[in-house]
Amino acid sequence: MNKMQDLENCKNCNCKTSIFKSLSTEELEQINKGRYTVNYKAGEILFKQGTPSPHFVCLTKGLAKLYIEGYGKNLILSLVKPVDYIFGPGTYVDNRHYYSAAAVEDTTACLVDVNIFKQLVRENPDFAEEFICRVSRQAIFNFDQVVSLTQKQMPGRIADVLFYLRDKIYEKNPFEISISRQDLADLSGMSKESSIRILKELKDEGILRITGNTIEILNEKQLRQISQTG
Amino acid sequence: MNKMQDLENCKNCNCKTSIFKSLSTEELEQINKGRYTVNYKAGEILFKQGTPSPHFVCLTKGLAKLYIEGYGKNLILSLVKPVDYIFGPGTYVDNRHYYSAAAVEDTTACLVDVNIFKQLVRENPDFAEEFICRVSRQAIFNFDQVVSLTQKQMPGRIADVLFYLRDKIYEKNPFEISISRQDLADLSGMSKESSIRILKELKDEGILRITGNTIEILNEKQLRQISQTG
DNA sequence: TGTTTTGATTGATATATATCAATTTCCTGA
DNA sequence: TCAGGAAATTGATATATATCAATCAAAACA
Structure with a gap:
């Protein structure tokens, strides 16, 4: 493990600019406690479609692709770069990944226990709302994509x-x-x-x-x- | 307006079996107050892509199609039947519809002020969670669809x-x-x-x-x- | 009841796209 | 520095699909 990474803390991380801006210092501390940092080389897989999804992923360095493994081919849903997080729809349904993720460049990510995240959604309405906003924007992006791909x-x-x-x-x-x-x-x-x-x-x-x-x-x-x- | 419809109340409506099951009697009453019922003939449009989205729609009778108006063609995202509700991603983003909806059969729908809905999401964590579940299942459905359509x-x-x-x-x-x-x-x-x-x-x-x-x-x-x- | 209009069906043809095979270029490791 | 392998490129060909045009059936209408 990289020492530099371990010294980091959610409190002064860029992630705060994203949906985390609605969290208090204590809440960020909660996330920070359940967090660990992982490095991936280009080409390495972060997680595979179909596997359990015990944490959500925040990208702090590099570039990753999210892709569905279909019938022979892959379909890339999106690319993810810092600072953005990956939160699949399976988390609230059956705790499975519905797409795979792989590093396109050398990549660093923070993994956070999904239960901490869910707890914060329950406790902090601003955070919940921000999260729903986020999911909604994602859905809109997907609409544009599906129209482009099919028409x-x-x-x-x-x-x-x-x-x-x-x-x-x-x-x-x-x-x-x-x-x-x-x-x-x-x-x-x-x-x-x-x-x-x-x-x-x-x-x-x-x-x-x-x-x-x-x-x-x-x-x-x-x-x-x-x-x-x- | 149909008198029968007006006599209905959210408290004993089938909608309760859906995400509304986590709402208390008082909360259902809140929804009921901001609700009105509309009938559509087959072929009539419920709302058009691009227009403001001031309420969410709960289908109580009939069948509707949700479709994106693309380049010349339409893409039907899904069909909606009772008791199911239509809640577009624009609500939490820019308050616009990102798809159109039209009645396929003669259809009855309840329209509820979106602000009441949003308020309940903020106040009732169970409801919020149920709602996120719902949106997540929708997203999973869309994934299957896009794979089918593109591959x-x-x-x-x-x-x-x-x-x-x-x-x-x-x-x-x-x-x-x-x-x-x-x-x-x-x-x-x-x-x-x-x-x-x-x-x-x-x-x-x-x-x-x-x-x-x-x-x-x-x-x-x-x-x-x-x-x-x- | 006949007429008109709309949607469904069929066939012929054009075209977008995938597939296969052959090179070529680039990158990596010894 | 070279060898080997992977990725990129190009061309030839096959095929899936759209488009166009014509006909047919069925529903609305007067």
Whole structure:
């Protein structure tokens, strides 16, 4: 275990900026007591779909992907970066994970006993409300995603993923992706060959500049157009 | 307004069997006071995607569809029957509907001021927990759906929809569907022509018996197989 | 009762996308 | 520095699915 990590405390952690802002010092202390820190190398699995879900996960470093293992293929639901937490729907249903999580980059996470979390939801209405807000935003995001995946053709889906990566994950342009082409395909619901081809087409049309894993959106308006058109 | 409806009271309504079971008589009374009953004819719209969402809806009679209006097509998220309630993710985010709802059959619904609901979530931890459970189950359902829609081919998707209709909506076999072929297509993410063709194929293979709007699953095992295979 | 309209069905065709196979590039470890 | 393996790329082909157009059945209507 990394000593630096162990010296950290929820009280001065960035996590506080998230839903934890409604917690008192004592409540944060409760979370802190039931917390432990784990490091994952890129590629390592945080948890597998179907396994019990005894804690919720707060990402403090790196990048992880949440993905459903379907029939042969994977579907990546979202990427998670610091400071964000992973809280699956199984926690309040049957205590199972309904998706898997894997580190895309070297990643550090805090694991907190789920019962402490549930207790706080019961005791602190602000926290509960904040949590419900959070789950709701997640649901809205999923709606957009399912519409994109089921109603748009490949160029539109790739466009949506590129905007997602630029605006929500890497937050710059150009951005260097740490995910593979396969991941890109799993995010947009297509084969990796197709994702590569579409990327190449967008590059040839001058909408993107691509050098290895670095992508720059050159013509935002036209890419937006492609996203709209389907 | 129907007098019968007005005489009803939340205290002896079937809704109590749902998440409302954790509410006290006084709390149910609060809901009852802020409640009004509305009747919709088949085809009428309960609310439109994008409009404000000032109340949550409890279905007491009929059948409704929840659908996202996408790019040209609709995607039906789910069907709602009595006694179930409709509570969109926008309520805790920006107070907008993220999907539309329309009556499929003649439908009666209770509308309750969303602020009363939110207040109860804050005051009654059991109710809050029950509500989160509910939202979680919804999320799990959506996961299954998105996997079906993005990873299975048409016969598998139709198979999933048929099981959904038999087990969750009509709860009998054979069942007479009150939804159109277009709705069937919107549930399974394909064109209506395709949905008709797959249905016909399943009929020709002896897996289904179809007479007009009555469908009977004859060979459950084989249909399950088709759902699995994709 | 006939007429009109709507939804269901079928067939022919176009097209988006997956799959398979072959290279090529890149990265890692000895 | 090289060898081996993994990932990325490209091309050829097969296939699932949408689209278009026509017909048919059924329900609403006057």
